[in-house]
Amino acid sequence: MIAPMSTPLSLLQRLLQRPDDSPRALDDEREFSVDELAREAGSTVRNVRAYQDRGLLPPPERRGRTGVYFASHLRRLRLIGSLLERGYGLSNIKELLESWERGQDLDHVLGLDEAILGAWNQEAPAVIGFDELQAIFGDELNDEVIERALAQGLLQFDGERINVPSPRLFNAGVELHRSGIPLAALLEHLAVLRSDTEHLAAGIVRLVVTHLVDKKGADLLPGAADLGQLAEVFMRLRPLAEQVVLVELARGLKLSANEMLGERVGEILRQLEQPR
Template identity: 45%
Template sequence: MRKTPSSASRTTGAAANSPGNEYSVDELARVADSTVRNIRAYQDRGLLAPPEKRGRVGIYDDTHVSRLKLIHHLLARGYSLANIQDLIKAIEEGHDLRSILGLENAIGGRWSQERPQAYSLAALATMFGGTAPAALAKAVELGLLERDGLKFVAKSPSSLAAGAAMAREGIPAREMLDMMSDVRPHFEAVAKVLVDLVVRRLDRYDEASLPPPADVPALVEAIGRMRPLAMVLVESEMNRALEEAAGGYLGDRVATIMKKRLGHVPDENRKTGTASGPPRKRATKR
């Protein structure tokens, strides 16, 4: 029988994502950007722990998500499955690489607690008042929806529901998708800065080595605390920017109305709060 990761290894660092998510094998493949076939293959090679059995159903959790992300990251950097298998074996044998188990879950684990949800084409049409093929294709391209046979799976049902609510307010789905395509690079840049900020606690260690095992629990807890705080900062700054943008638009709109109705716009003194009455008529000599 091929050796698989121990249950102790599977639970290392679990506190970093408590309460954790649970997934079927199909859901795990979606949230980890993998395939069911690859998941089975990684389990057969001992790279991925088997799921918890509940009757005839296998249940996976966030430790499986972070392990899959680690495998994908190492594969992208040119490591072979054999190399990764040696790494996992070294971890299980108690080498210092064991530290990576807690850190991979704290840093690489999911930030969202949402579970994917499947929608039929008819359900999407009802939500958005019709579904143009071009809009569906754009949503799939952006990763907002994923085809699954005759259905579409949303990784973030709440985002889909928000988009549907905006569509009911009269904003075309295609315009929302174009907006998301335009702003995504900016969000990715913000995310990069925040991740760098959160993991900067690792900077005091040599780049080519992991922290000492004794330091790992405190690091995992610190990173786990900072992740939700980073989300608060993003939400707060986004609210501030939206308020400023809305206020600027309202000011411009009011100025336009005054110009149209009153025939003038506030002069510079009035804009700065200085009292200023209407222009005086020039006196004429009799």
């Protein structure tokens, strides 16, 4: 597991606390009326009602005709106010909160997805038939392998169709398999490769966040007006990061190949030198 980063996205995750979280934190035992909640948050009752109507703020707990709010509502209300001050509109905030609650990626909501991925990395999924999969992988395509491919997102079942979310990654796997590498070994190595790559990416993003985001306030999301600048940074950074990774990958491949093959050659020579 990779340690959580202090990124704009994880900051939002730390700030967001849903009122239905259980068990309820001790701080949530404090109760508010709607007037008290608005006053504590520096807002108005009208705003509280409006945010509820828009789905930004969960409804209170009903006790007869009285609505009771908790500290989790207060945190959400303060977050909304903070985002408004940062230049986000109510529709943007709603989309942001809904994406977070559904566990969806937030880069699209923040407008960073194209800058981070780049046009070249935005693939259109492909469709493949099960007969074609069997023809490619033969007897290695068993239930266990299929389950692992599904878990890794390499394949997706859509009714009677099988979708391939990343044709380039799939085709790379096919070529490696045709070269003689077993399918199970490829899937196992992909899991390791992803973990290593995520760790590498985390370090790169941490550089951007630490030096370009946190200096404006480590407890805040970037302002809406700052997102364009942040997107430009990622657009410039991505090809540079790719160059660094390619150079270091080539260096690592050479180093590992020499080390592993050198050990094999050395062992063979030692065996040949032994008297018979």
